[in-house]
Amino acid sequence: MTPKLNVVPFVSVDHMMKLVLSIGIERFLLELCAYVEDDFRRWESFDKVARVAAHSPDGVIELMPTSDGAAYGFKYVNGHPKNTRDGRQTVTAFGVLADVANGYPVLFTEMTILTALRTAATSAVAARHLAPKGARTMAIIGNGAQAEFQALAMKALIGVDRLRLYDIDRAASEKCRRNLQGFGFDIAICDGTEEAVQGAEIVTTVTADKQNATILTDNLVGAGIHINAVGGDCPGKTELQAAILRRADIFVEYPPQTRIEGEIQQLPSDHPVTELWRVIVGDVQGRTDGRQITLFDSVGFATEDFSALRYVRDKLAGTAFYEELDLLADPDDPRDLFGMLLRAAA
Amino acid sequence: MTPKLNVVPFVSVDHMMKLVLSIGIERFLLELCAYVEDDFRRWESFDKVARVAAHSPDGVIELMPTSDGAAYGFKYVNGHPKNTRDGRQTVTAFGVLADVANGYPVLFTEMTILTALRTAATSAVAARHLAPKGARTMAIIGNGAQAEFQALAMKALIGVDRLRLYDIDRAASEKCRRNLQGFGFDIAICDGTEEAVQGAEIVTTVTADKQNATILTDNLVGAGIHINAVGGDCPGKTELQAAILRRADIFVEYPPQTRIEGEIQQLPSDHPVTELWRVIVGDVQGRTDGRQITLFDSVGFATEDFSALRYVRDKLAGTAFYEELDLLADPDDPRDLFGMLLRAAA
Numbered sequence: 001m002t003p004k005l006n007v008v009p010f011v012s013v014d015h016m017m018k019l020v021l022s023i024g025i026e027r028f029l030l031e032l033c034a035y036v037e038d039d040f041r042r043w044e045s046f047d048k049v050a051r052v053a054a055h056s057p058d059g060v061i062e063l064m065p066t067s068d069g070a071a072y073g074f075k076y077v078n079g080h081p082k083n084t085r086d087g088r089q090t091v092t093a094f095g096v097l098a099d100v101a102n103g104y105p106v107l108f109t110e111m112t113i114l115t116a117l118r119t120a121a122t123s124a125v126a127a128r129h130l131a132p133k134g135a136r137t138m139a140i141i142g143n144g145a146q147a148e149f150q151a152l153a154m155k156a157l158i159g160v161d162r163l164r165l166y167d168i169d170r171a172a173s174e175k176c177r178r179n180l181q182g183f184g185f186d187i188a189i190c191d192g193t194e195e196a197v198q199g200a201e202i203v204t205t206v207t208a209d210k211q212n213a214t215i216l217t218d219n220l221v222g223a224g225i226h227i228n229a230v231g232g233d234c235p236g237k238t239e240l241q242a243a244i245l246r247r248a249d250i251f252v253e254y255p256p257q258t259r260i261e262g263e264i265q266q267l268p269s270d271h272p273v274t275e276l277w278r279v280i281v282g283d284v285q286g287r288t289d290g291r292q293i294t295l296f297d298s299v300g301f302a303t304e305d306f307s308a309l310r311y312v313r314d315k316l317a318g319t320a321f322y323e324e325l326d327l328l329a330d331p332d333d334p335r336d337l338f339g340m341l342l343r344a345a346a
Numbered sequence: 347m348t349p350k351l352n353v354v355p356f357v358s359v360d361h362m363m364k365l366v367l368s369i370g371i372e373r374f375l376l377e378l379c380a381y382v383e384d385d386f387r388r389w390e391s392f393d394k395v396a397r398v399a400a401h402s403p404d405g406v407i408e409l410m411p412t413s414d415g416a417a418y419g420f421k422y423v424n425g426h427p428k429n430t431r432d433g434r435q436t437v438t439a440f441g442v443l444a445d446v447a448n449g450y451p452v453l454f455t456e457m458t459i460l461t462a463l464r465t466a467a468t469s470a471v472a473a474r475h476l477a478p479k480g481a482r483t484m485a486i487i488g489n490g491a492q493a494e495f496q497a498l499a500m501k502a503l504i505g506v507d508r509l510r511l512y513d514i515d516r517a518a519s520e521k522c523r524r525n526l527q528g529f530g531f532d533i534a535i536c537d538g539t540e541e542a543v544q545g546a547e548i549v550t551t552v553t554a555d556k557q558n559a560t561i562l563t564d565n566l567v568g569a570g571i572h573i574n575a576v577g578g579d580c581p582g583k584t585e586l587q588a589a590i591l592r593r594a595d596i597f598v599e600y601p602p603q604t605r606i607e608g609e610i611q612q613l614p615s616d617h618p619v620t621e622l623w624r625v626i627v628g629d630v631q632g633r634t635d636g637r638q639i640t641l642f643d644s645v646g647f648a649t650e651d652f653s654a655l656r657y658v659r660d661k662l663a664g665t666a667f668y669e670e671l672d673l674l675a676d677p678d679d680p681r682d683l684f685g686m687l688l689r690a691a692a
Contacts, residue, residue: 005433005434006359010671012671012672012673013352013672013673013674013675013676014672014690017686017687017690018690020687021687021690021691025687047400049398052395052398052409052411054393054411054413054418054446056413056415056446056447058446058447058448059448059449060449061411061413061418061444061446061449063398063409063411063420065398065400065407065409067400067402067407069402072400072407074409074422076420076442076444076451078444078448078449078450079449080447080448080449083448083449083680084680084681086448087351087676087680088351088448088450088676088680089674089675089676089677089680089683090680092449092450092674092675094451094673094674096422098407098422098424100400100402100404100407101402101404101426102404102405102424102426102429102432102434103405103406103407103424103425103426103429103438104424104434104438105422105440110672110673110674110675112674112675112683113675113683113687116683116684143681144681145677145680145681145682145683145684146683147684148684149683149684172681175679175681175682175685178685179682179684179685179688325356325358325671326358326359326360326456327358327359327440327456328359328435328438328440328456328458329359329435329438329456329458329459330359330433330434330435331435331491333521334429334430334433334434334435334436334491335430335489335490335491335518335521336491336521336525337435337458337459337462337491337492337495338462338491338493338494338495338525339521339524339525340363341363341366341367341371341459342525344360344363344364344367345367
């Protein structure tokens with residue numbers, strides 16, 4: 001009999017930061033990339049469903065569940081672009097990992113920080129298979145909460161070490177450069193998208209407005225680059241001019257979700273796309289020639305959160321970076337829930 | 347600026363028990379019935395979706411979200427009938443209430459106990475509209491974790507005070523009788539379903555096996571009774587012989603979900619059913635004559651959990667029955683999530 005059936009380990013924001021720092025941000029990202037890639041490799045063993053979204057005028061609240069038959073994970077995540085006006089995060093998240101055999105949660109954790117990490121890890125995994133070999137220069141358009149994570153994952157996994165930053169608010173770019181000091185990047189802050197993409201082999205777009213925006217226009221996209229489109233992840237929220245999509249080979253996570261939420265919501269529903277997992281397992285070639293434009297139309301899929309939850313659970317063992325929550329009723333006799341309540345009065 | 351944007355109130359199992367006992371179980375149920383009924387009255391204002399279920403050989407894990415446009419709620423709940431063998435609950439649950447305007451959670455709570463309470467409250471609300479007027483005698487078939495809650499809600503809301511208990515394990519019935527001592531019931535333990543239903547105006551079936559069972563056969567169902575079918579709530583999990591369904595007027599929560607999960611999964615998909623909310627708002631008459639058999643084919647719907655989350659949030663104010671979880675990352679500058687992480691190292 002397992003002791004303390006009522007208890008679920010909980011990783012607070014503070015504990016998550018301590019866990020990440022104790023491992024090291026770059027090593028954390030590198031190891032997380034391996035978990036993400038492993039789960040893409042066994043894509044077919046997952047129970048997959050497009051996330052369940054509740055849209056409102058100001059944003060969206062989503063539940064993202066998946067299971068590999070042994071473990072079950074889900075994430076709660078919101079997206080509210082106006083939140084920063086009153087000091088809140090655009091995106092916050094938390095998640096749960098559970099045992100499929102008995103339905104009991106085994107981990108409850110903050111996922112605001114973890115989502116930024118897993119999104120960056122997924123971008124890096126995609127870039128490893130799609131970006132030009134030996135790419136070292138990345139433009140980052142949008143220098144908000146996720147920019148540094150994207151940069152570090154690309155550095156850790158594929159060696160990107162030159163950044164060209166652009167944000168409509170220069171203070172965001174300055175913040176990004178300041179935060180990345182000491183991580184070994186050569187960083188240029190640019191005055192516009194056109195300047196930022198010059199010489200970049202990878203262009204990451206990671207902006208937050210909930211609207212059909214044109215962060216990147218077709219004329220700025222040269223042959224041979226890889227576009228890592230992170231910010232278009234919601235119906236009505238896109239970043240790329242549609243003409244770019246028609247020139248690019250498009251790679252996606254889970255087509256039923258990406259057709260609704262990704263850049264390709266701008267295209268007919270039968271426009272050809274390639275599932276990223278097929279490239280990772282080797283069914284399909286990713287980059288085929290030096291002039292090809294590859295696009296990872298990233299919206300974020302439940303398996304990536306599952307990978308992150310698995311990784312955190314595995315790394316948590318033997319650490320003090322969690323507390324125990326009294327979350328599950330555990331009467332002496334499982335049929336005597338009411339009796340437990342009565343006895344609590346005594 | 348709201349202080350402590352990182353914090354979400356958490357109601358543990360221990361705190362939930364203390365909250366329920368401080369209010370009083372019967373008053374809690376009565377007040378919860380009012381919240382449940384209020385939300386059925388404004389049924390059309392809810393964003394409704396059948397729950398998202400992950401089935402496995404041993405059970406199911408479900409997410410049940412809904413929103414009224416101002417608040418958003420969801421529940422995580424499992425159903426694993428074999429769990430009691432190793433001391434676990436068949437059903438455990440937890441839930442979250444959030445603010446639609448910014449997506450931030452405002453309550454995280456255990457819902458194993460709360461689910462038993464809200465299921466009972468919903469049964470009582472349905473019975474008030476469907477059971478014979480002045481009904482005082484209820485048979486309860488299945489005397490496990492939910493039986494006492496069902497009994498007390500029926501007593502609090504409509505005055506049921508005579509119970510006829512039957513369970514295949516007599517020890518469960520004894521446990522139920524023992525727990526309900528002092529609540530003012532006249533209780534008979536019966537040797538079988540046939541004996542239990544004698545003289546009962548309401549028959550509640552609340553068993554846990556995940557299979558198509560026949561807890562109640564057609565020959566035992568007399569004219570004029572109300573059947574409160576609680577245990578059939580999963581594909582392949584039913585309690586009533588199909589012939590009963592053909593004689594009864596059937597009332598359901600949310601037809602798209604009940605057609606899959608309820609007793610009516612045994613019937614053609616166009617078999618007529620009435621939505622309970624229509625009876626509550628007065629669009630449709632519930633019980634029309636004294637010989638009619640009414641059936642509440644209860645599977646549990648997200649709005650009921652939403653009602654329970656709202657109620658707990660409202661009652662929690664000014665109490666000490668919660669703790670504060672550091673769940674949401676809250677950097678000084680919302681765009682500086684990475685900087686917060688870096689500064690945590692200092």
